[in-house]
Amino acid sequence: MTRYLLRRLLSSAITIALMAVLVFFASRVLPGDPAVIRAGNDATPELIARIRAEHGLDRPLYEQFFHYLGGLLHGDLGTSVRTGNPVSADLLTFLPATLELSLLAFVVAVLVGVTVGTVAAAKAGRWPDAAARGFTAVGGSMPSFWLALMAIFVLVYTLGLFPSPVGRLPLGTSAPPRHTGFLTIDALLAGDGALAASALAQLALPALLLGTLSSIALARITRTAMIDALSASHTRAARGLNLRRRHILVQEGFRNALPTILTSMGFVAGHLIAGNIIVEQIFSWPGIGRYLSTAISQSDLDVVQGFVIVVGIGYVLINLVVDLLYVVSDPRIDLRRAG
């Protein structure tokens, strides 16, 4: 197990290194000159040159690359041309909002996706299956921005089921002292249960929406994997032995489908940590999705690079966890061969 883990860590490190190289050169393809954008309308050639020099943009590409790599090794993701802040500091400011939303959305996605997929497979060809397929077809075909706006219009402004989407806390509420950046947790740490409840309430609708949207792929894959497992020979044998339906569904179906479902959950988690620009825009959620969106529009190269690296590391770690969960969940996996 230790050897397997080391190998996986090594391959993850190589993946991250390759990604760092790729993202540097890919971000250079972004149109626009960040120095011109930063200099603004009163720019002079001297001012633009000074900004270029301050951000190392006047150096040859290879020098910029080595400077960037050197910075990365020291945990320096560069400086935002737009905000003037270290990218790592900006990401630390905005990342907790995205992570808090993503974690709750992930829980929703797993609950909804796995439940819908499992029920559909268990009742394949009958009305619950048709309903599940309808859910995934309709949900998958609707643009997320439209769905988000309709959700706000109906669930907030018409039915009053959720608070107004005005950010992470209701209007007129002050944020708790920052420890984790997760407002629900920070509020609890501050001993303010009501504030934690308010923060959770603000989270609810965007998390439900994002989670439900993310659950669609998970539901489809769960259904397919479960149907495959339930129609396999070992399941037919179990039926022949008159084992209980529950046993067949869980032991023969779900356990055998689990590696596929875990893979899909990994994709969903990876997708969620990258932030969701549309949901963050519409719900006024100050996460990294919006931060990236602005950075791209302003050709803020260090931010784009830093974002991709941080999110990429997140992806790699999630994949690592998923791989380890395979081993735990499926005794058939031979670590010697898997390594």
Added chain:
Amino acid sequence: MRRKHIAPILAAALTGLVALSGCQGGSQGDSGGRSHSFIIGAGEVDGLDPVQTKTMTAQMVVANLYANLIEQKMVPVADGYLDGTEEYVNSIVKSYETSADGKVLTFTLADGLTFADGSPLTADDVVYTMKRTLSDASYVSGSSTVFMHISDAEKQIVAVDPATVRVTLDSPAPALNAFLALSTFGILNAEKGTANAGANGAATEFFVKNATPSGPFTLESWNAGESVKLAKNPKYVHAGDVYPEQLTILNMADEDQRYLALKNGDIDVALDLSPRLVKEASSEPALTVHSMPSNTLYYLGMNAKVAPFDNKLVRQAVAAAVPYELLMQEVLLGQASPAYGVVPHNMATSTAPSETATQYQTDPQRAKQLLAQAGVSNLTVDLSISSADPISVDSAVHIQTALAQAGIKVQIKQLADADFETKSKAQELGFFVANWASWVQDPFFQMRALLLTDRATNRTGFANAEFDKLVLDGIAEGDKARRDELSAQAQRIVVDEASFVGLFTKNLTVVTRSDVDGITLADDQLLRLKYLSRK
């Protein structure tokens, strides 16, 4: 047995989340309970340094945190808002004297001035601020230096005593007051700035993240990317005239969300709504639309260095084919005024014969004749626009259709905003739609920015030595009559050259709840929030 209950428990958890939200939520429906506090749906605040911030929302915040020596006088107009006049009134000064030759200005500060933290506000703070705004640490130093006629700030701005500042100009500066009233000249705390000088010696890092308010409001909190909260500054010299006790400025990136929140009474003021939503708001009894004529000028740029626009007849043909009225009605839904030349009709010295006159008349037949005279046929051109600006995108479609009627095939090229900015400022685009809003209502400021040879914001590649001389002479000229004549001559050259074709001036639109009063139209288009009140 335990497993049996997992599904119901999970379902209950989800239901609980919704129920919890319901308990916490509930739409307010009106602004009840917020008589002296206002919530504004706007954009992002990218920093608090008056000479570094780039977003309009940040600039608005800064304009309300810091007081200036003088400020633009606001007067109520029939349309229900406060309009900025050409008159400037004392803000933190009790007197402002100009020498007979117009070159020496003496400002005497009001008695007992302090910053919001109680520390005294003296002449040293004024000198520090002015020098900083005119230094390399400022992104507005270039134009400020030129128009204020201060070539050596270190020598020309001095504190005579703790309450007196003397500024010596190179020559009389007609636009000086307009500059002094800008947010970029809001008075900062010199002691704090000096103590936190930082890498560039100008405390940029400090002032980007911290405020030392001298104006009507103090900074209560700033959650990056989310909101800024301002509270009334009891130490402000005119605190008695400030109605709002608290202001919350929310970063609401989505305009539909801003509109829904306003309609529901969650917020009091929504900024930067599209013409579609403004029109919708105008039929809502609970909302008031302020559609204020501004100087945000949309124009069609034709680069005379790029074929086929190197042919003046082609440029004139395009100008004759543009559907000016249609753009105002279909794209802006009536929330616009005609444009005439480079100086909008509501700016001093505009040569527009009337408020309804356009620079060119829409006449496809004349466009065809001009093309025939130019010896051009089957013309195909690329029209570049920034994809980030929906008004440019919509305008381009109408221009494409209209030019087709004149025999010109237009291919629309949508560029990412950064790409558009970079390429247009490098004068690489032959044909494009862009916009411009001067902070200072001065015709020479406008013409210098848009058309002086090789200015950063001269996107058309316009280069005319006679025009340049007129503009530079106008900037240096102190005599009003002579200035007006120079301006008129320069404008005529622009019209004749047809490189720069004004499409329309877009109104500044602010939508509020109906009980909100005190919306302002300052020259820089930034709301002065101290005037906000409830009807």
